[in-house]
Amino acid sequence: MxxxxxxxxSLKHSISPLxxxxxxxxxxxxxxxxxxxxPDFEKLKEFVEMVKKDGDVVGFNVTIPYKEDILEFCDEVSEDxxxxxxANTVxxxxxxxxxxxxxxIGFKKSLEEVNIDVKDKKILILGAGGAAKACIYGFYKMGAKQIFVANRTYEKATRLRDYFREFVQLQVINWLKKESYEYDIIINTTPIGxxxxxxxxxxDIREYRFNLLLVYDTIYNPPLTKLLKEAELKNINTSNGLKxxxxxxxxxxxxxxNIAKDIEQFEKEELDVLSRNVLMTY
Ligand SMILES: NC(=O)c1ccc[n+]([C@@H]2O[C@H](COP(=O)([O-])OP(=O)(O)OC[C@H]3O[C@@H](n4cnc5c(N)ncnc54)[C@H](OP(=O)(O)O)[C@@H]3O)[C@@H](O)[C@H]2O)c1
Incomplete structure (x- = not known):
């Protein structure tokens, strides 16, 4: 096999195996x-050695905190x-x-289901870590032009702005003043909630005075975070991170x-069933 x-x-609560x-x-x-x-970088090294030796290992996913560290051990990287x-896949x-x-790609596909043309929308990304990078890259691929980033550690957001300069213009917002500006879409990529x-x-959605089209939380546990609950109370479209x-x-x-063809069918037919099954495990 x-x-x-x-x-x-900290993978105890991960639903990826399911x-x-x-x-x-x-x-x-x-x-x-x-x-x-x-638990640490040494163990990461040992894991990679094991993978290289074991003929039955096809690949692996990578999550916090090794998405950047893993690159050191890879012989090749994709353009993305x-x-x-x-990287999250090897x-x-x-x-x-x-x-x-x-x-x-997961972020982009899930957002496409919401059916909002993001090209001329003002988008606020909360957070400046790995998930923020994936969302910003997804927005870049969708042609978004007005992306704002607010992060607890301001310098990390400015680093992100400089980092993506070649592809997309990011504007950094002070974390403590983020509720004062107007956006159409808010994406939470922090673990808050x-x-x-x-x-x-x-x-603070309750006190926010501008109209929002969408509030998206990359968190999926719980499926309805406080952020999303408050947005729903104001009749704003919401989406969680499950899709x-x-x-x-x-x-x-x-x-x-190397599957390309049949999986598209799977995506359409099974995704809703799978989402429901996953949510039932909470
Ligand atoms: N649905 C999905 O498929 C998916 C995939 C990946 C991630 N996610 C979600 O995204 C979250 C973040 O993942 P990541 O890989 O981006 O982690 P990360 O690289 O560690 O980044 C976390 C970000 O959240 C900020 N943050 C953390 N705790 C905070 C707090 N108490 N107050 C304010 N800001 C805080 C950090 O700010 P500082 O820079 O100030 O530390 C940082 O910008 C995860 O918890 C997960 O829920 C979902």
């Missing part, structure tokens, strides 16, 4: 996907990874490791097994 893994820290094993069984692929907790400088081919990023701290919100997670998983499976 072939093997796939998710590596990272999603991937469902996709694998749907396609009749004889493989199993499981989590591997790696070269730009984003973070494939082993002829003993060599190639890094991919499917987070941004995530289980167990469900009473927190990264943005992003599922779509990025499907994209990773496509890469590992």
């Amino acid at each position: 072939k093997k796939l893994y998710l590596i990272g820290k 999603i991937h094993n469902k996709i694998l069984s749907n396609f009749g692929i004889d493989a199993v996907y499981s989590n591997v907790e790696l 990874v070269r730009i984003i400088q973070a 494939k082993k081919e002829n003993g060599k490791l190639k890094a991919y990023n499917t987070d941004w 995530m289980f167990p701290e469900v009473e927190k919100s990264p943005f 992003m997670l599922i779509y990025q998983a499907i994209e990773a499976e496509k890469i590992w097994w």
Whole structure:
């Protein structure tokens, strides 16, 4: 049986094995996907050595905090990874490791379902970490031109602005003053509001005086964060991070097994069922 893994820290609540094993069984692929907790960089090194030796390992996903560290061990990177400088998917081919990023595709696909043309919209991204990078790259690919970034650590947001300068103009907003400006779309990429701290919100929607078209939270546990609840109370469109997670998983499976054709069918027919099953596990 072939093997796939998710590596990272604090994976106890991860639902990735549920999603991937469902996709694998749907396609009749004889493989199993499981989590591997790696407490430090030394363990990451050991894991990579194990992967290179084990002929049954096809690839692995990478999550916090190794999305950047993993690049050091990869022989090749995709064009997207070269730009984003973070990978969430690695494939082993002829003993060599190639890094991919499917987070941004997951984000883009989930956003496309909401059916808003983002090209002329004012977009606020909360946070400046790995998920923010994936969302910004996704927006760049969708042709967005007015992207604002607010982050607790201001310098990290300015670094992000400089980093993406070649592709998209980002404007940095002071975290403490972010509610004073007008946006059409808000994307939360911070962990504020995530289980167990469900009473927190990264943005005061209740007091916000401008009209919003969409509030999107990359968090999926809980499915309805405080941020999204408050947006729904004001009749604003909302979306959580579950579809992003599922779509990025499907994209990773496509890469590992060179699937292109039938998976599109799977996406349409099974995604809703899978979302419901995943939500029932909370
Ligand atoms: N749905 C999906 O498929 C998906 C995929 C990836 C990530 N995510 C979500 O995105 C979140 C962030 O992931 P990441 O990879 O971007 O992590 P990361 O690289 O560690 O970045 C976290 C960001 O959140 C900010 N932050 C953290 N705690 C904060 C707090 N208490 N107050 C204000 N800002 C805070 C950090 O600000 P500083 O710079 O000041 O530290 C940083 O900008 C995850 O928790 C997850 O919920 C979802």
